[in-house]
Amino acid sequence: MRQIRTFGLAVAAAALATAPALADDIVVGFATAASGFMEAYDKPAQDAAMIRIQEINEAGGLLGRQIRVVTADTKSDRAEGARAGLTVVDAGADLVVVSCDYDFGSPAALVAESAGKVSIFLCAESIKAGIQGVGPHSFSASVLAAVQGATMAEWAYHKRGARTFYRLLDTWTEYNKGICDGFDWMLPRLEGATLIGSDTFVNDDVSIAAQITRIKALPQAPDAIMLCTMMPGAVSAIKQLRDAGITAPILNGSGVDGSYWLSAVPDLSNFFVPVQGSIYGDDPNPEVTAFNAKYREMTGSDPSTQYVYPGYVMIDVWARAVERAGTTEAAAVVAELEKMRDEPTLFGPRTFTSELHHQNRARYLIVETDQGQPRVIDEWTISEPIPVSALLR
Amino acid sequence: MPGLLQILLDALSLGSLYALGALGIALIFGVMRLVNFAHGDVIAFCIFALLWPSVDVVPIVFAGQLPWFLLIPFVLAVGAGLSVLAELAVFRRFRHANPATMMIASFALGFVIRYFLLMLFSSRPKSVQILPGLSQPVELLGARIPLLQVVTILVTIAVLLALVAVLRRTRFGLEMRAAAENFTMARMLGVRANRVIMGAFAMSGALAGAIALILGSQTGTADIMMGSSIMLMAFIATVIGGLGSLFGAVLAGFLLGGVSVAMQFALPLEARPFRDAFVYGAVILVLLWRPQGLLSGRAAKERV
Incomplete structure (x- = not known):
């Protein structure tokens, strides 16, 4: 049913997209997946973006003009992604929003780049999602994966007294490697912290x-295990670790956030x-809880993971840049975005520079799951940003 | 160096899964020369049969709430039922087509099953707890090992013994062995072809159900793609074992599991991400040495 509805929406959107743009509206084009496997990842962040757009429109719009949305379905396909990018650019998009993942979002982002439009990845966490992989008009709304690994290492060292670490990397994606790269960068900066072992697996390994x-053969159990992986293999790995009787703390990237999978590993x-x-x-910020309620009202369910939030941040920072520039002209908007230093947002400060359109340092909340119950126990910002040179290794 | 017993159990439990998968493919290949690439998707279907169709993030567990003594037969029956249905609806019509056509048909069927699941459940992997009693470590000869590992190995041995008994001791088994040897001749001598083929599909499907239970219990995840990696390994095992040879398929399944675990231990860290390349390299070497497979079945020989 949902598929049919989504399809209907896509058809309607495609019809909209081909209609001539009303000269007065500012157009945000979503070249994202409305079908196929990426839909599960794009849709939540896109819904959050819609909430911010709705808020702006209700408050009188942007530069006194209403924001109008056009969408085109990438069908979770790279070739279709380029076509979807073209469709929204042709429909007059001032901002092109592309898929959550670098590989699936870049075809549309490259189309936007060559048309001289600003593009933002919904939640890609590779450094390539930005200047390095697309071009000077491309941004990502999320935080680099490396920051997540570095954050967990530094936090566990300072707050949990962890000194011996074990590193378990799932070599499936760049995201996973990114988490472990950040961990590797941070570890030598922590005096007395040692890596007592390292191993790899692949996401779809049967066992x-x-x-x-x-791990069990180590003379001493590690103080913490840095697990660099993502769904769906993450659940399998965590379950197997715990089922085998390994009780050491497990540090993760944001990709495993959410309580929807905890039924697989009770307690x-x-x-x-x-x-x-x-x-x-x-959340320490009550406005985040208010946002969750609004999200529930709009979509019928609570956010299932933190990857909802970058969609909101994306429209938020872009709209501020447009407001400050006084135009939707790409060069002026990019210049305003690049002036942002620790720009406060609902979900932590954001910084963009002419070198990096991504976050190499960010405030993170630390969620601990205890007896199957996740809750926020702390927050942490890494002591220094990860240099771009280390990210481009 | 980790305990040898533990490594052996790791290898045996992984090998068990591959062997069960390979057996499911070899059974069907034996009677109708079909490499059934839909097998992996049957595995995925068996797990999703425990859930109520919904695209929500949190799965609605339905049949999965059955107690274990009902759950296990239910999943095996779903696998067997789906496979028999596939034979009735699709493969029966290709009985006289050449093997390549049938293989393509099996690919297509696999896609149909996968996209059917995608439509009902979306692409997001679902978390389920299947047979939670198995999710705990047990003490065995001084080593703490996951109970599931032990159960997997024991179940595989039991399945293999049961299969040998069926093939050796029953009329159906005799007919099946005859059909695998020479299908046309067997038919002429009064073997009921449709019954044998349906039986093979049912057994193969039930094996897919068994794999689904073990995988589901081990990973806690239902994913529409979950059958594909095991399907690939199982297919390779049937080729190494010698297409058409049931015993060869099982042997090769255990070998693949053993080599994979051994590589994970023996390779230096830098080379470990390329473990599968080494495993497949070993596969190529085996095939260069014995192109017909370790224990070649009659079917393969005839075609060379």
């Missing part, structure tokens, strides 16, 4: 028994995730 055996404890905002109703 990680051999990797677990290696999970000693489990830590960095998040930009809390979906659990206990």
Whole structure:
């Protein structure tokens, strides 16, 4: 049913997209997945973006003009992505929003770049989602994966007294490698912290028994295990680690945030995730909880992971840049975005420079899952930003 | 160096999964020369049969709430039922087509099953708890090992013994072995072809159900793609084992599991991300040495 509805929406949107743009409106074009496997990741962030657009429109619009949305379905396909990018650019999009993932978002972003339009990735966490992979008009609304690994390492060192670390990397995606790269960058900066072992697996490995055996063979259990992986393999890895009787703290990237999967590992404890905002109703900022309620009202369900939030941040910072520039002209908007230093948003400060259109340092909330119950226990910002040279290794 | 017993159990439990998968493919290949690429999607379907169709993030567990003594037969029956349905609706019509056509048909069927699941459940992996009693470590000869590992190995051994008994001791088994040897001749001698083929599909489907239970219990995840990696390994195992040889398929399944675990231990960290490349390299070497497979079945020989 949902598929049919989504399809209907896509058809309607396509019809909209081909209609001539009303000269007075500012147009935001979503070249994102409304079908196929990326839909599950794009849709939540896009819904959050819609909330911010609605708020702006209700408050009188942007530069006194209403924001109008056009969409085109990438169908979770790279070739279709380029076509979808073209469709929204042709429909007069001033901002082109592209898929959550670098690989799936870049075809549309490249189309926007060559048309001289600003493009923003909904929640891509690779450094390539920006200047380095697309061009000077491209941004990402999320935080680099490396910051997540670095945050967890530094936090566990200072707040949990962790000195011995074990690193378990799922080599499936750049995102996973990014988390471990950040961890690797941070570890030598923590005096007395040592890496007592390291191993790899692949997301769809049927079993990680051999990797677990290696951990158990260590003369001493590690103070913390840095697990660089993502769904769906993450659940499998975590479950197998705990089922084998390994109780050491597990540090993760944001990709495993959410309580929707906890039924697979009941009574999970000693489990830590960095998040930009809390979906659990206990965010230190009450406005985040209010946003969650608004999201629920609009979509019928609570945010399922923190990856909803970058969509909101994206429209928020872009709209501020447009307001300051007084135009939607790409060069002027980019210049305003690049002036942002620790620009406060609902989900932590944002900084963009002419070198990096992504966050190499960010405030993270630390969520601990104890007895199967996740809750915010702390927040942490890494002591220094990760240099671009280290990110481009 | 980790305990040898633990490594052996790791290898045996992984090998068990591959062997069960390979057996499911070899059974069907034996009677109708079909490499059934839809097998992996049957595995995924068996897990999703425990959930109520919904695209929500949190799954609605439905049949999955059954107690274990009903849950296990239910999943095996779903696998067997779906496979028999596939034979009735699709493969029966290709009985006289050449093997390549049938293989393409099986690919297509696999896609149909996968997209059917995508439509009902969306692409987001679902978390489920299946047979939670197995999710705990047990003490065995001084090593703490996951109970599921032990159960997997024992179940596989039991399945293999049962299969040998069926093939050796029953009329159906005799017919099946005859059909695998020479299908046309068997038919002429009064073997009921449709019954044998349906039986093979049912057994293969039930094996897919068994894999689904083990995988589901091990990973806690239902994912529409979850059958594909095991399907690939199982297919390779049937080729190494010698297409058409049931025993060869099982042997090769265990070998693949063993080599994969051994590589994970033996390779230096830098080379470990390329573990699968080494495993497949070993596969190529085996095939160069014995192109017909370790224990070649009659079917393969005839075609060479």
